[in-house]
Amino acid sequence: MATRLRVGVDAANLPRDRRGMGRYVRSVLRRFATTLSHRVELTLLVPDLFPALVRARYAEDLPGGVGVARRTDADRVALDVVWYPWNGMTWTTSVKSVATVHDVWPFVAPSSDARVRAREQTQYREAAARASALIAVSDFTKREIVRLLGVDPARIHVIHQAAAPPLPLPAGSTATARRDARERYLLFVGEVEPRKDIATLLEAMQRLPTDLRATTKLIVVGRARGLPHAAGNGTQVELAGEIADDAQLAELYAGAAALAFPSRYEGFGLPVLEAMSYGTPVVASDAASIPEVGGDAALYFPCGDAAALSAALTRVLREPDLATSMRTAGIARARAFDEETRAAQTLAVLETAART
Helix, strand or coil: CCCCEEEEEECCCCCCCCCHHHHHHHHHHHHHHCCCCCCEEEEEEECCCCHHHHHHHHCCCCCCCCEEEEHHHHHHCCCCEEEECCCCCCCCCCCCEEEEECCCHHHHCCCCCHHHHHHHHHHHHHHHHHCCEEEECCHHHHHHHHHHHCCCHHHEEECCCCCCCCCCCCCCCCCHHHHCCCCCEEEEECCCCHHHCHHHHHHHHHCCCHHHHHHCEEEEECCCCCCCCCCCCCCEEEEEECCCCHHHHHHHHHHCCEEEECCCCCCCCHHHHHHHHCCCCEEEECCCCHHHHHHHHCEEECCCCHHHHHHHHHHHHHCHHHHHHHHHHHHHHHHCCCHHHHHHHHHHHHHHHHHC
16 A cells, blocks of 8 residues: 555535535545645546546645546556545445445435335445445444444444534624524524425424514525425515525524524434534434534424424523523534544544555
8 A cells, every 4th residue: 555545535526515415525625635635645536538627626625636537447546445425335446445424314214216216225235235334424323324224333433524613704794793683583504305394493483472483584595496385474484595605604604593403314414513613502303313413502302393493492582691501512512523533533444444
């Protein structure tokens, strides 16, 4: 093996994935290409026919010196190991490999369409069968991999996600001032799909006391083709769509009175830590990995219970001392999940896989 570990990375989704998964991959790769570059020689493996022509699109967030090659050439690029960071393996190579699994939702709620089910599940089965090691983003996800894919727990390494350090707000920013009643809003970050359970959040908004409902807007950040049902009874909802600009997302986190995170199933739940890093109180469901991530810094409600969610949100909006203590606890909680540590732990798994 070369002095530096020659790591190939499945980079197919790198230019377009701006969700938590994409932020995770870009963060680790930036560390590989900068602070850990003395230990890593990085090659992005892409599906394009002429990699040199698209290098800038794939490596735009990375410093110079990162290689790009066709993924079909992975066996010929002299790599020590290939990392698949996108929930399994959609293509394979004879090179030793490590795959990150964020969640196993296609097995928890499999599609009724056999073709869709096969397409969604195959990449997980390939990783379970072929990868030298799997990385799970939480202890919960590790247990789910064992339960649903039958993988030996010894092959699975838990490496938690981490929120990027909070961006400094621009001079003159009014983000924190927006928490008062004149411009107050609650924030939801995530794709609008059934397991994220925005329906429960909308019902909780409608259950808020009349004065709070009249003065508190809900901003929904993420891919959304519409809401599960129309907001009514005076509920104010703004669909902000997907936000690729980190500074704009930072402003929304920093200005929110609280992040509402009603999800029914998460492999990790990165928005919880991202909100906490900006001192934003988090009200979250008690489902899946979420309590593992939020620890004692979040206020939890029973998953799917709109009345309990509304009561918890009311407490945060009505009780300034509670909100202040949650902000302090959240900042400390977010700092406990460190990006540099995560990258170093990921590299250690890759090094071990290459040697065995």
